[in-house]
Amino acid sequence: MARFTLILSTILFLFHATGKGQDKTITLTVPDKKLSITIDYSNGCRIKQLRIKGKNTLSSSGVYTGIRTSDGSFSSAASQDIKVTKNAGTVTISGINYSTIKEKWVFKVKKDKIQWDITREYDQAARLEEMAFPQWNFSDLSVWKGGIMDNGGMVWCKYLKEVNDTYGVHTGGVTFWNAESGDALRITAVSDSKVAAKYSHSPQNEFTCTQFITDAPLQQRYNLSRYVAKKADVFAPFEVKKGTVTASYELQYVDYNKQYSRGILPGIDAVAVRELLNTTGRYGVVDNNIVGANGWLTNWKCLHEPFFAQIGMALNDENYTRNMSATLDQERDLAMLENGRVLSRWHNVPGDEIRGTYNAQTGYYEAMWGYTIDSQTGYVINTSEQFELNGDVSWLRSHQLSCEKALDWLIQRDSNKNGIFEMMNDGIADKKASDWIDIVWASFENSFVNAQLYEALMRWSSCEKILGNQEKADHYTAVALKLKTAFNKPVEEGGFWSASKQQYVYWRDKDGSIHGDNLVTPVNFAAIAFGICDDPKRIALVLDQIEQRTAAEKLFHWPLCFDSFKREEVHSGNWPFPKYENGDIFPTWGYLGVRAYTKYNKDIALKYIRNILEQYKKDGLSSQRYSRTTQLGLGDDILAGICTSITALYTDIYGVRPKWNRLGIEPNMSKPLNGAKFSYTLRDTVYKLELSENNYMMSTGSFSIRSKESFGAGMKGNTLTYYPQNKETRTLAISGQGISIVVTNIFSWTIKSSGDYQFMLNGLQPGSGYQVSINNVLQHIRADKDGRLYIKSNCKPDTRFLVSLKA
Structure with missing residues (x-):
């Protein structure tokens, strides 16, 4: 055997050749030896090993480039006539030819990074079914817990349960991490063309990451699905042109514990905070321009949720912030009707919509359960809070007209001129919903939506002032104050306060009948957290009652309601009590509870923050809700909003309050x-x-x-x-x-x-x-x-x- 060793700068190259065969490898190692790759060009060309602190993470398939056409699959691993040259610390591999493609790979070590440049030449235009530019084949789904993507989202390996389960997104950069070892691998993708990636569970039980470089954004193969079960081909076939395409990848070892540290948090499990936010908190990012809470497994985003920007505040990731701004841009342009109505949902396929409202090109529609009016308030609250994060006055101005239209659409819905704004359903006989609690028939004057409207009005009034429109600012403040007065009146006088039940009721039908006096927690929390209720006596009555009943049942978090709705007030799927939205535990609205309790009793707020962290350590909060009776997770639809109790740890306990021109801190420490x-x-x-x-x-x-x-x-x-x-x-x-x-x-x-x-x-x-x-x-x-x-x-x-x- 002949063996040659050459050291150039900080790169270690090892060439192997046998007397009979062509077994040749090149190893590149960064100076601290935490990252190295071995390229095998003895029979085709591929990266054979990618070692993190000396441990190989790849399967035997390694990393290769390739394409799939209707005629078959072709890859660099089967190419011939490989040529290797070395020059001034650079390794160039040419002669990587397969199908009608010629490729050149260039590697160099740049401080703690390994740079891999790929130049691909198509000798003719073609229609491709798949592409590997390249494909990374990790040994199994336990190598990494997941990958944090450069659009703020996350692929969670445990959810790629079955062979060929695949998640595809329109971005290519990713940081894979292992929470136990604290090791992470960052792959930064750069190209003048469009970059996409898919993550899959291969038939060999590998965890694969496949990157695509195309002239135009890839379309989905199955409707608008970003995730597909048991199918590897998430993207539709696409065209490539004759000519040359390039991409550059930087590989870097990342100390995950250091890079994603949440700091020193006495009394709080900082590791659980980090993991919860990097998994559950990020899971709601479906793709570029689609940031939500229901997430990529079910391909859903509810626009009638007001906490997406708040999640970004806690994540503190510029990529999520940038994507959230773009998401609101897209919703302004595609999900708002001319009259100001904000469509309530995005989904990959039809079937959940009011007939005739689903747009197959955009995915936006009205939910079949009813016109959920809090999409109006959700859009405005998210836009206002997002402005505090991006600080971009021009961006805010681009949303001025649309936010005004969204608010005005709802403000106009006050037929009896009492200052409370009305839903599109008149009563429980309609069997339709009007807000997030979508299979409870809340109707006409809905206190939950009106409390959110108060928050939206006050936040947007501040935005109008920044934009220089004091007249509009005063107008929205005046509307909010009139609403506040009407909201707090006793139910006998047209308001929502029930003195006999010592709580805010949920809604009033058009016939004047009162519904939802069963201590609905998000309703009462919203009234206090958003400040529409600021009466200390009422706050004490509500919060003491909720805490006494939660503690008596030894619940780890607050249920949606404490007593049953009436049978005629809910969909059959909510019966018998406690079941689903009629009594189960929905931690999604945790931030309202934490915010409500923080200024009343910080110890209670802190207890539920700790409880949600403990629950995360048990099951990853991988549920839609929790059973009232067993406190075990239920539902296939995982909700990223479950992380909001921890976003409230930052906003309401640590008091991190970003503003468009400063960072604010308003702590409530103990x-x-x-x-x-x-x-x-x-x-x-x-x-x-x-x-x-x-x-x-x-x-x-x-x-x-x-x-x-x-x-x-x-x-x-x-x-x-x-x-x-x-x-x-x-x-x-x-x-x-x-x-x-x-x-x-x-x-x-x-x-x-x-x-x-x-x-x-x-x-x-x-x-x-x-x-x-x-x-x-x-x-x-x-x-x-x-x-x-x-x-x-x-x-x-x-x-x-x-x-x-x-x-």
């Missing part, structure tokens, strides 16, 4: 959680947060702020703006370098760094005189006509400022 430390990235700025009771710190590479009160902060150029209580009523702007500040309140702060700083207090009484104390040295300054006061100071550590209005 002793068991003290000492939380984690990073949060907002629009490319990494914020380090340290949170304990009444002690909050936020820092970046440019500034550090510590305060006992909630606040927001944003840096533009060398100017830091501090927002007390995370509001914009008054602000403190500080210009300078390396700013470190401890804030007592807007009128009292201490500079902990050294430098020349200029301070501007905004929101003061115009023209009024103020006394400014700098380390007890007084000066008198008058606010200008716009209520701004300017201070300049050369500061040393512990320079204390105190501002007060002159008597």
Whole structure:
């Protein structure tokens, strides 16, 4: 045997040849040896091994390129006349010829990455059934827990249960991870052409990832299905042109535990938080432009859910954020009717729709169970919250008309002019739904939808103000306040509050009859969480009652309702109680419960957050709902919304509240959680947060702020703006370098760094005189006509400022 070893830069090449055969391999290894690949070109060409920390992850099939036509399958693994050249740390493999295709592969090691460039030449146009550009064949479905895709979604290997179960998406980059070892493999795909990928359970029980490079976006083979059971060919046949196509792949070892760390979270299982969000939380991404909660296994997205942007806030992944923005763009363009009605669902196939409403090209339609009106509010709430994440005023402006139309469509539905807005069904005799709880016949004046409308109106009013339309902002605020007054009236006076039952009822039929006084949790939670109910006595009555009954049954999470609906109020599938939407546990609305309890009793909120994490560790929350009697998972339709109790951990306990021009923190910490430390990235700025009771710190590479009160902060150029209580009523702007500040309140702060700083207090009484104390040295300054006061100071550590209005 002849053996040659050549080291070029950081690349290790091993060439093997036997006296008789053509057994030849090349090994490329990154400097820290955590990633290496071995290319075998002895009989065709393929990557034979891909080792992570020395352990091979591939099956015997390895990684190869290829095509499938109506005439058969062809791949690089059967190509001939392979030629290998080496030049300045680069390995080029040419002569990879099969069918009518010629390929060249170029490999190089770039620091901790291995780059693989593929150039494919088609000598004629052709119609292909399949493509491998390339196909990665991992040894089995246990090598990786799943893959986080570069559209914010996730493939969960355990759901590819049967041979040929396949999930196909229109993006190619992915990070595969193993939660037990903490190892991950990132594959970054770059091409000037369109990139797609499918993930499958092969007949050899391999886990395969196949990438496609095409001129036009691939179409689905079976209706609009992204996931197909027991079928490997998820994409429709496609055309390729004569000519050359290129793609580049970067392979990189990733320390999963470090890269996806949730930080130090005392009192909280941070690993469970990470895994829940990276699986259940991401599962609702069906594809590019389709971000939902029902997810890719069932190919469903309900537009009548208001928490998709909130999930993105907790995931803190720019890819999910970008995809959610694009999803709302698509829904604005394809799912909204001219009159402002927002269609309620997307699905891959017809069969769930009101007859005549399914669009086979787009997949949007009205649900067969009834006109679910909360698609109006869901669109507006998601758009408003998404703007806080992307911070793009131009993007928000592109949704201004559509959000106004969506709100106005619902605002116009008040036939009796009482300030409560009406559904499209009049009563339970219609046997139709009007909201997310879609096989309960909630009708006419629906408190759940109206509570969501209040939230949508208040959020959109703020957006209108940012867009410069104060008149519209005032209009939507006025509508919301009128709704709030009407909503809180006793049922005897046309409102929803039942003094006898000490709860908000669900709905009122057009004939005036009251329904849903069986303590429906999302209804009552929504009223409190969205702030339409702010009466402390009512809040206590509702939340004490819910907690007493939940604890008495020893339930791990809140049921949809505590007592039974009447038989005539629900679909037969909800009978007898407790069954399905008539009494089972639906954790999807957990964030409303956590938000409602947080300001009333933080310990109760924390208990249910911990409970959902424990349930995740038991079963991965791989269910639609949980049985009221056994507390075991039920339903084939997994719901990503089950993660919302954990999104509320971030929004309502840690108080992470992104704003379009800053990051805000409004914590509700308790002793068991003290000492939380984690990073949060907002629009490319990494914020380090340290949170304990009444002690909050936020820092970046440019500034550090510590305060006992909630606040927001944003840096533009060398100017830091501090927002007390995370509001914009008054602000403190500080210009300078390396700013470190401890804030007592807007009128009292201490500079902990050294430098020349200029301070501007905004929101003061115009023209009024103020006394400014700098380390007890007084000066008198008058606010200008716009209520701004300017201070300049050369500061040393512990320079204390105190501002007060002159008597």
